[in-house]
Amino acid sequence: MRSPGVPVEREGAAQDARQPRRILAIWFMRFALDRWRLGAGLAEGEGVDAAPTALIAETAHGPRIAAANAAGIEAGARAGMMLADARTLCPQLAVAPSDPAGDLAFLETLAAWAMRWGPWSALDPPDGLLVDVSGAAHLFGGEEALLADAAASFARRGLAVRCALAPTAGAAWALAHHGPADAILRSGDDPVRRLAGLPVAALRLDEDVLTLLRRLGLKRLGDLDGLARDSLARRFRNRRSASANPLMRMDQILGRVPEPLLPVLVTHAPLVQRRLMEPIRHRQLLERVVADLAADMERVLEGEGLGARRLELGLWKVDGELVVRRVEMAAPTREAAHLARLFARRLEDVDAGFGIEMVRLRSPWCEPLMLAQGDLEQRAAGDLGDGFAGGEGIADRGTSLAACIDRLVVRLGAASVRRPVPRESHLPERAQRWQGPLEPERTSQGFFDFQFRPLKILDSPEEISVIYETPDGLPRRFRWRGETHDVLRSEGPERIAPEWWRERGMVRLRDYYRIEDALGRRYWIYRSGVIGDGRGGIPAWFLQGLFG
Known part of the structure; x- marks a missing residue:
């Protein structure tokens, strides 16, 4: 299985002889504001959105504007401006808190949805997507129709976008942000001539690098093409990252060097939940609900041939508060009794308040776990309890090492359960390290086999x-x-x-x-x-x- 970190451009080089690479760039022009507006149930230019409004982020020096709507921009508010300065220009400016984590989660959802136009998509944070549409345009009636379909689809969702198509991700990004609407750079076009009129900001460079280029009189991409490459390389020879090196960015736009992209991998997290007819406040009832959810999760995981490595228990209270408890297992498992026992200790400090009305169990990390034949003559196991006492011994019951480690981790904490393993080093103080109890040893040399x-x-x-x-x-x-x-x-x-x-x-x-x-x-x-x-x-x- 290919690692998602493998550069996708390099993988596509072998396809050039069969099908030219085509990248669709999607830029959400007002992404944070559109998401806030949709969450508030407002249409564009309606209600609160019609008044000067800005999203703010808390900083060490006070609130700072993260984004502003059209009315706020017209009143003088700008992204990056301190809220106090913006209120001086526009006293009636309304504010709402920004949510970068929520924006990123929404962008990931859109990336999965955007795979309707191509086999894979990648994030272009904080407000863009890149979709590989190589060989897929004919399914929509051509590249112009594909662009129109993408713009119309996002418009129906209430999101303002600009789209562009090009052979490379850099060129598509540049056209979407700084080119004409629905621009298309075809494989046979001269990219140097088509992109010469775009500003240097189309190179996706850091702000200090853009300022330096403007001071040197380099304001358009065409200005870089007419400049001696050696002189520009000497000035930026210490710039290792692509966002600080204009020559590397130009080579990526023109397809001279590959640009690694990280595709979004859609994963399914098994989930079970209970909506309670009446809120519960007592721990015994809550443990019974968790045990039922663990049994449901066992059936779901068994049907998919999976075992859980991490579980998240969400408790929705009547007053709207959400309480989350997590457990992580040393090895994949789906045994309901074991999972319920692990969560029992995590529920000791839960304050139910006026009651809990919904309980949800989710497994964001799963691994394959096939069915295995159990002991047909195994006796019914008694409850060991959290202290491994008051029931049968571990050896009699047949409790696995992984289950024992899980209970120790829940009781003592993950940092308290470790084992020492040798490491390749001649110096004794460096010749061992601590790792998880069941993690495989990474050393390839048995140094301690012949040393006392x-x-x-x-x-x-x-x-x-x-x-x-x-x-x-x-x-x-x-x-x-x-x-x-x-x-x-x-x-x-x-x-x-x-x-x-x-x-x-x-x-x-x-x-x-x-x-x-x-x-x-x-x-x-x-x-x-x-x-x-x-x-x-x-x-x-x-x-x-x-x-x-």
Whole structure:
């Protein structure tokens, strides 16, 4: 299965011989305001929308205008202006809070709906879409008819749009934002000539880069084409991102280099819900409803051959408040009793208020889980309870490791359930990391298979004073945490060189020793450097681990 992050333009290069690439760019000219107006149930220019209105966003310096309607713009309000300044120009300016997260979710919904014109679509945040319509125009009667159908479809939904068609995403975006209405750049047209009259803002550059280009007298795309490429490349040679490099943007528009696009993947999240005839306030009743929903979810997931990895429980209260509780499983599961038990602890702090009138269970993360033959002679399992007591033992009941981990995570928190795994590093303090209990190990080298390490390694080595045979002999006595220890036995050294690909050039090698003092206690110490290595003065000694 292809990763959604693979550059789509590169994938389309193999199709050029069969079908020219065609990208439809859709720009929602008043996206945030149109969504706010539709949410308020207003037609364009009707009611509140007819008066000067602006959407505001809270910033560290106070409210700032995010968008304004036509009446507000005519009164002097502009996007990016402080609300206090806008109120000076237009005291009657009405305001409403902006909702960037809601706008993005709505844009994702529109991206899925826009696949009616092509096999895939991509987001162009904050107010645009890109749709691949290669080979699909004839289904609508031609490219002109396809553009007309797209504009009419969004107009019926109450959204003001501008559309354009071009061989590349950059060219389509430029024409939709700065070209004539319903512009089409055909495969046989000269893109340099057709786009020469567009402003440099059509390159999708950062504002500081646009300001610099205007100061240099480069106001149109045609001005860049007539300029020596080397001189412009020298000025922007340190600009790595495409939005800060006009030459890279020009190459993307003209199709000289591919532009990676991330298609929207439509996924179905299994969902079950209960609308209650009467609001409930008691926890016992709520747990019974959750258990019923878990049983419904089990049937839905079983029918689709899936198991849940994450579940979201939504509780709608009578006063309009929404309470959400989430659980995440270590392995895919659909066992209703297990899911209900996990949510039982998540409901302890829920304040029902005047009552809960609707409960919804949703699984946004699922993985394949096929049916498996169970134990035909398994006895009916008793309830273990949250404390794993008062019922049959885990081994008797046959509780899986994943179910045990899920209960521990719910009780202790996700950050408290981890396991150490080895990592490719010669240095002991870097040779292990913590990860989820059931996540697969990513290391490809069994470093610890042939190295003997102490049971306990300190978080950071502690410096000690050591009497030893110079220049690189065995330690005879050392002092650690105010106590002196005589060394009776020692083994070593085990030399570990610095990781030259990570460390600076003056980092010294280490000689590790396993030693035992007069009381039989065993330690793991090392000498940092040797005399005359040219990387410092007298070697220092450190204690790094304790043997059991």
